[in-house]
Amino acid sequence: xxxxxxxxxxxxxxxxxxxxxxxxxxxxxxxxxxxxxxxxxxxxxxxxxxxxxxxxxxxxxxxxxxxxxxxxxxxxxxxxxxxxxxxxxxxxxxxxxxxxxxxxxxxxxxxxxxxxxxxxxxxxxxxxxxxxxxxxxxxxxxxxxxxxxxx
Numbered sequence: 833x834x835x836x837x838x839x840x841x842x843x844x845x846x847x848x849x850x851x852x853x854x855x856x857x858x859x860x861x862x863x864x865x866x867x868x869x870x871x872x873x874x875x876x877x878x879x880x881x882x883x884x885x886x887x888x889x890x891x892x893x894x895x896x897x898x899x900x901x902x903x904x905x906x907x908x909x910x911x912x913x914x915x916x917x918x919x920x921x922x923x924x925x926x927x928x929x930x931x932x933x934x935x936x937x938x939x940x941x942x943x944x945x946x947x948x949x950x951x952x953x954x955x956x957x958x959x960x961x962x963x964x965x966x967x968x969x970x971x972x973x974x975x976x977x978x979x980x981x982x983x
Contacts, residue, residue, distance in 0.1 A: 840870050840941040840949075843877035848964065850937060850956035856925075859916035860891065860941075860949050863907050865899035870949055872899075875941055882915060882936035882953055884926045889915040891938060891951065915951065925955065933957050 846852075862870075869875070874897035882891050890912040898906040917925070928934055940952040959967075 836945050837950075838943040840873060840943065841875045841877055842940045843880070843938055845878060846937050846939055846954065846956070848959075848967075850935075850954070850958055851963075852939070852954045852956050853934070854955040855939065856917070856921065856953045856955075858889070858951050858953050860951055861914040861916060862896075862949060865902040865905060865907050866896050866913075867949060868902070869896050869899040869907075870941065871943075877938050877941060880938055882938065884922065884929065884936075887919075887922060889917055889922055889925070889936070891915055894938065894941075915953070928955055 876895040876897075878895075880891060880894040882889055884890075891914075892912050893910060894913060895909050896907070897909055925936060929936060934955060934957055937954050937956050938951050939954050942950055942952070944950050
């Protein structure tokens, strides 16, 4: 049977702003109100990134809205959240992010088949403005060619 994943939120801007070199799946250490808020689809990955501090990886600037029935036990929407990765993966990522221009960005938040919240992390290199323009021009040319092929 194929693994079923229920997407919560995707970071569509990431593929426009970065060259994706490699992707990883990581778990997230969350509180109960954060999970309930994500089940309601109330998350945002815009402007978020991952950083390695003291041998641990944290997701920074990921906004998870407060759970509306959470009363005083609600969470801080922008708190740094710990990512769960194997130690060898963290060491490897630490070495890669020390290279010039490489960063860790989240592409997608989703529930896996067991109902656990996972994040798809990407090792990425930032695009220059001319790279973005070139990609847009290529996409437009492909779209034009498909349109002409239909006519």
